Amino acid sequence: MSNYNLTHLKELEAEAIYIIREVAAQFENPVLLFSGGKDSIVCFHLARKAFFPGKVPFPLMHVDTGHNFPETIEYRDAAMAKTGTKLIVASVQDSIDQGRVVEEKGFNASRNKLQTTTLLDAIESNKFDCAMGGARRDEEKARAKERFFSHRDEFGQWDPKNQRPELWNIFNGKKEMGEHFRVFPISNWTEMDVWQYILAEKIEIPSIYFSHTRKCFVRDGIIMGKADFVNTKDTEEVKDMVVRFRTIGDATCTGAVASTASTLEEIIEEVASTRITERGGRSDDKRSEAAMEDRKKEGYF
Amino acid sequence: MTNETKNTEHNSYLNMDLLRFTTAGSVDDGKSTLIGRLLYDSKSIFTDQMEAIEAASEKKGEERVNLALLTDGLRAEREQGITIDVAYRYFATPKRKFIIADTPGHIQYTRNMITGASTANLAIILVDARYGIVEQTCRHSFIASMLGIPHIVYCINKMDLVDFSKEKYEEIKESLEDFSSKLETKDVRFIPMSALLGDNVVNRSENMDWYEGSTLLHTLENVHIASDHNHIDCRFPVQNVIRPQSTEYPDYRGFAGRVAGGVFKKGDEIVALPSGFTSKIAAIDTMDGELEEAFAPMSVTIRLEDEIDISRGDMIARVNNKPESTQDVEAMVCWLSDTPMVPNGKYHIKHTTKDARCIIKKVNYKLDINTLHRLEDDNNIGMNDIARLTFRTTSPIHIDKYHRNRITGSFILVDEATNNTVAACMVI
Numbered sequence A: 001m002s003n004y005n006l007t008h009l010k011e012l013e014a015e016a017i018y019i020i021r022e023v024a025a026q027f028e029n030p031v032l033l034f035s036g037g038k039d040s041i042v043c044f045h046l047a048r049k050a051f052f053p054g055k056v057p058f059p060l061m062h063v064d065t066g067h068n069f070p071e072t073i074e075y076r077d078a079a080m081a082k083t084g085t086k087l088i089v090a091s092v093q094d095s096i097d098q099g100r101v102v103e104e105k106g107f108n109a110s111r112n113k114l115q116t117t118t119l120l121d122a123i124e125s126n127k128f129d130c131a132m133g134g135a136r137r138d139e140e141k142a143r144a145k146e147r148f149f150s151h152r153d154e155f156g157q158w159d160p161k162n163q164r165p166e167l168w169n170i171f172n173g174k175k176e177m178g179e180h181f182r183v184f185p186i187s188n189w190t191e192m193d194v195w196q197y198i199l200a201e202k203i204e205i206p207s208i209y210f211s212h213t214r215k216c217f218v219r220d221g222i223i224m225g226k227a228d229f230v231n232t233k234d235t236e237e238v239k240d241m242v243v244r245f246r247t248i249g250d251a252t253c254t255g256a257v258a259s260t261a262s263t264l265e266e267i268i269e270e271v272a273s274t275r276i277t278e279r280g281g282r283s284d285d286k287r288s289e290a291a292m293e294d295r296k297k298e299g300y301f
Numbered sequence B: 001m002t003n004e005t006k007n008t009e010h011n012s013y014l015n016m017d018l019l020r021f022t023t024a025g026s027v028d029d030g031k032s033t034l035i036g037r038l039l040y041d042s043k044s045i046f047t048d049q050m051e052a053i054e055a056a057s058e059k060k061g062e063e064r065v066n067l068a069l070l071t072d073g074l075r076a077e078r079e080q081g082i083t084i085d086v087a088y089r090y091f092a093t094p095k096r097k098f099i100i101a102d103t104p105g106h107i108q109y110t111r112n113m114i115t116g117a118s119t120a121n122l123a124i125i126l127v128d129a130r131y132g133i134v135e136q137t138c139r140h141s142f143i144a145s146m147l148g149i150p151h152i153v154y155c156i157n158k159m160d161l162v163d164f165s166k167e168k169y170e171e172i173k174e175s176l177e178d179f180s181s182k183l184e185t186k187d188v189r190f191i192p193m194s195a196l197l198g199d200n201v202v203n204r205s206e207n208m209d210w211y212e213g214s215t216l217l218h219t220l221e222n223v224h225i226a227s228d229h230n231h232i233d234c235r236f237p238v239q240n241v242i243r244p245q246s247t248e249y250p251d252y253r254g255f256a257g258r259v260a261g262g263v264f265k266k267g268d269e270i271v272a273l274p275s276g277f278t279s280k281i282a283a284i285d286t287m288d289g290e291l292e293e294a295f296a297p298m299s300v301t302i303r304l305e306d307e308i309d310i311s312r313g314d315m316i317a318r319v320n321n322k323p324e325s326t327q328d329v330e331a332m333v334c335w336l337s338d339t340p341m342v343p344n345g346k347y348h349i350k351h352t353t354k355d356a357r358c359i360i361k362k363v364n365y366k367l368d369i370n371t372l373h374r375l376e377d378d379n380n381i382g383m384n385d386i387a388r389l390t391f392r393t394t395s396p397i398h399i400d401k402y403h404r405n406r407i408t409g410s411f412i413l414v415d416e417a418t419n420n421t422v423a424a425c426m427v428i
Helices: A008-026 A040-050 A070-081 A090-099 A113-126 A191-201 A264-273 A283-287 A291-296 B004-016 B031-041 B047-059 B075-080 B107-117 B135-146 B164-179 B216-222
Strands: A029-034 A060-064 A088-092 A130-133 A149-152 A180-183 A212-219 A222-225 A239-245 A255-258 B016-024 B087-091 B096-101 B122-128 B149-155 B187-192 B233-242 B254-258 B262-265 B269-273 B278-285 B293-294 B299-304 B315-318 B322-335 B346-351 B354-368 B373-375 B388-398 B410-414 B421-427
Touching: A008 A040, A008 A130, A008 B016, A008 B233, A008 B299, A029 A040, A029 A239, A040 A070, A040 A191, A060 A090, A060 A113, A060 B122, A060 B187, A070 B164, A088 A090, A088 A113, A090 A113, A090 A222, A149 B373, A191 A264, A191 B004, A191 B278, A222 A239, A222 B421, B016 B031, B016 B107, B016 B135, B031 B096, B031 B122, B031 B216, B107 B135, B122 B135, B122 B421, B135 B164, B149 B216, B187 B216, B262 B278, B322 B410, B346 B388, B388 B421
Parallel strands: A029 A060, A029 A130, A060 A088, A130 A180, B016 B096, B016 B122, B122 B149, B149 B187
Antiparallel strands: A149 A180, A212 A222, A212 A239, A222 A255, A239 A255, B087 B096, B233 B254, B233 B315, B254 B299, B262 B293, B269 B278, B269 B315, B278 B299, B322 B388, B322 B421, B346 B354, B346 B410, B354 B373, B354 B388, B410 B421
């Protein structure tokens, strides 16, 4: 009987495909959140596998802070063109222009938190009843408590103390009008699983994940990429550094790591030996001990 | 590192399998500490996580680094020093990847233990060496067994507080053996440990040289899980129908789903339920190409030789090995909602990919889970109660006994007014 045993990556893949198919069956108007980061790229790849040889039966949506790494946008547009997938861009700049949110000020100003309003507005105006995302439970402690199918009330809020029990592989996506779900198909994957899967499946990823030379500066021990929309203090020296990114978020709060890893194999070796979590370079999580939990309750990804 | 060793390392990652386990125990049995210890001693904790809990321990005035803080994710949990919700943790050794469902010990959150236990291969149940078997030990053991978890490991924890006494351990082990002989789970193991000091978690205990068994991690790495899935009875609940209607695939019609049991092979004769029409498997498709066979828990798309009517909620099985198709179902039920069960009430039912409605016809008995006595005249089923119920469904569902197949043998009840999941049900 032992031949009938799946490896753990194959089992995780089967689980994620099952969940994506459940979303397509249980919701009328789902959307896949797509940032151009590796986790959402893996989700998109899994969605293509789930419906092959059919097309992915839902659009993708990018919540665009306007503070992007150019490589990410290039990758995003190329991937959409290649697969013929519909992409919706929800812009934080529009939310600012419409007075829905106010831009943060100061040196650590970031549009990361503002994304929540843009996301919730876009879900409402497009009448999405389910937003799938590439969040993983190993990323952050509040995420470790998230269900696969996570219910949101009419204000888009998450109530962590009152989550629906989730049993076996039966997912309850029933809801009232105006409510929606967040669904996380790769909840059970770790950073290492994602990298190993990208390698095994030969999935293309944006170039900024690989080592390159970039204008950077160091703030609070974190290497930040320099861009026009990032303010630097007089004491912060901008210089060329050899770096790569472990996560791709808003460019104002996503740190780089000094690295010469230029192939997937080298990245995997680096991930295996590293002693800092990937969100360790995310200054948005460092705002307080419960920073992620508070943002999630309000409706963050 | 040479290329050759790099390749073997990469291959070993691709050959690892997956063990899902759950941890249960009463409040203060040291569950969170045990998980913290497993992660810490297996070097799965990163320096920034360690720094964060060092700072938090210091702020709370604790004398040593509190490993339990690693798993308490929500603010209320950290404030009250308890675990409220199931938290999932991940770690890997070169042999296996592990998913831990860390479930709370409080009575009011027992429904979360059921959530964590429903997909687990193995349950760790913690017992405080000072107190031995308590009410929660029985409750958790019974739940683990009822949920069909194939392996139970009792960790007799806090041995440091009973002077690492072999007699104390043997006494508790004996009473656990006596109790667990009544359970369905046949693979039951015992380990004396101190999660706080790390004895017998990852490293062998020097304080308990009288113990000759495996450490916990060694047990987790080596327990046999290949036969935990049913590879005998072919069951394929249909999730979606794939019809691209594209120029490349104008007539393609495939049935997408996840194999719930057995092994499906190209050419196999199958029957579709509820229609009863038969056909043969023309192909098993994936984006990576056609497969010769598919088995649980693979997600595939099956194409048939004949055009027969199949849609979501239907099930593909073998002509000579079908599930029972019935509208009358008997099941062990754990009530999960703080709104009590309504006798003769109507509920929405979700079974594999099929939705139906049902009425609760009869409460056969309620179970006193501490004594396992049957209370025959008690119809009041509330949160955390376990009862044997009889249901009538609006349309036939295709079921197996839960102990034969955890996927086709399970269903949930959904309250039609609130949409909440209110009960976990296991077919008898």
